[in-house]
Amino acid sequence: MKELSLNILDIAENSVKAGASLTKIKIDEDEDRLTLTITDDGCGMTAEVLKSVTDPFYTTRTTRKVGMGIPLLKLEAEMTGGKLEIASRHEGEYPDSHGTEVKAVFNKKHIDFTPLGDISESIATLIQGHPETDFLFIHSIEGKHIALDTREIKRILDGVPINSYEVINWIKEYLNEQYS
Amino acid sequence: MKSLAELQAIKEKMKDKIILREGVGDIRVVVGMATCGIAAGARPVLNTLVEEVSAAGLAEKVTVSQTGCIGICQYEPIVEVFEADRDKVTYVKMTPEKARRVVEEHLKGGNVVSEYTIAGHKE
Secondary structure: OOOHHHHHHHHHHHHHHOOOOEEEEEEEEOOOEEEEEEEEOOOOOOHHHHHHOOOOOOOOOOOOOOOOHHHHHHHHHHHOOOEEEEEEEOOOOOOOOOEEEEEEEEEOOOOOOOOOOOHHHHHHHHHHHOOOOEEEEEEEEOOEEEEEEHHHHHHHHOOOOOOOHHHHHHHHHHHHHHHO | OOOHHHHHHHHHHHHHHHHHHOOOOOEEEEEEOOHHHHHHOHHHHHHHHHHHHHHOOOOOOEEEEEEOOOOOHHHOOOEEEEEOOOOOEEEOOOOHHHHHHHHHHHHHOOOOOHHHEOOOOOO
C-alpha cells in the first residue's frame, strides 16, 4: 500500500465484517515508533483461524482464495524492523468479551517505513461506508491527541444520517483541523 | 475552527430534508473497497464520487456505497452502477478524473461512458 492509512482502512473493514458494534483505531507515535492498534468487539476468531490469518492463502471471502490484508500489514511492519501481533477471543468461547485486536509496530526511521498519509480521508471513508457501526479514533502524536467518536457525533445528529455528504465532509475537516 | 456546535447547525439544517430523502435513490453506485480495490486507488475514487454527486445536486437520486471484493481484482478500482430497468454498468480501472466524467455524463446525463466500462476497456 502507498500509505499506512490505506492499510488501516483495509484492516478496519475486517472488524466491520466481523460484526463489530465498535471499532477502536488507535495510533501512538513518538519520534521513532508508530504503534497502530485496531480493537473490535466483533465475533472474534477461534485459535485455529487465528493461526492462519497471517498466511496470505487464508481468507474469509469466497470470490477468491487469497487474503492479503493482514499479511500485507505484517510484511510492511516487519520490513521496518517492527512486528504485528493479533489477539482474538471467539464468541463461541467468550460470549461476553469477544473481539479481536490487531497491533502493528513500525520503526519510523527505517527507509521502508510507509508514511501514514491521509488518515482523515480513511476515517471518513470508513464512516461513509459503515454508518450503522461505531468508530473511535485516537491519534496521539507529539503530546497532541486527535480524536473522533462516532457515538458522540450520532448523539448530536439525533437521527440525521452520519453518512450524509455534509456530515462526512465536516468529519474530514474536523480531523484535519485537529492536526493543523 | 470546526466545532461540534457547527455539527449541530448541520443537523438543524438537514433535519427537514431527511423526510424527503427516504424512499428515493433510483441509482446505486457501488465501489469495490476490499484490499485489492484500496491498493489500486479506490479511496480517492469513492471520495470523488461522493463529492461530485453532492456538487451536481444528485444526492437525492444517487446513493454511493462500498462493497468488498468483486472478484476481478486486476480491473480495480471498480465502480458498478445499478439503475432500475437498466443493465448494470461496470466501470474498471477508475481514477478520480474518470469518476468525475461518470458523474457528469452517466449519473447526470444518462449516457454510459462506454470507453471506461469493462466491455469498452482497452489494455
